[in-house]
Each structure stands twice: as structure tokens, then as C-alpha cells.
Amino acid sequence: MAVTRLKRKDRRNHAVANNKVSAIRILKQRPIIKLVDVEEIKASFAK
Template identity: 55%
Template sequence: MAVTQLKRKAKRNQAIAKNRIATIKRLSRKLDVKRVDIEELKAEFAK
């Protein structure tokens, strides 16, 4: 029996997997928490 490789399907499967991994990484990335001076913000809004 001969075995055929479905190259197009393999490429599509790899592309789907890469997109899925990229999406998971993008969604799980967290922003850096910056130190915020609350008093300074209050002073800005009071102006």
C-alpha cells in the first residue's frame, strides 16, 4: 500500500496550530503594573 502525504492539509493544520498558540500568548500577556501616585492624580482633576 502506498502512503500519500497531504501537504496542503499539513500546512493548514500547522497554520491553525500556530495561530492558536499566538492567540493564547497574546491573551495571556499581562500589562506591567505601574506605580501610580493617587494624590498627584487627585490634584490633576481638582484643577
């Protein structure tokens, strides 16, 4: 008995999964900002 694959749907499912994985990778690459010293940043602009 032969099985017919829906190739277009298969490609779309793979693309959705790959996009989710790449979005997670991009978010993981961003540095986490902790304890920002606002006064120091303002002083650096004054220079």
C-alpha cells in the same frame, strides 16, 4: 504500500494550531487589571 500525504492540509492544520498558540501567548502577556482607582485616574488627567 505507499502512503500519500496531503501536504496542503497538513500545512493548514499546522498554521491553525500555530495561530491559536500565538493568540494565547498574546493574551497571557496582557496585564490583568485589578481594583482600578477611578478617582486617581481622573486626578492624573487634571494635572
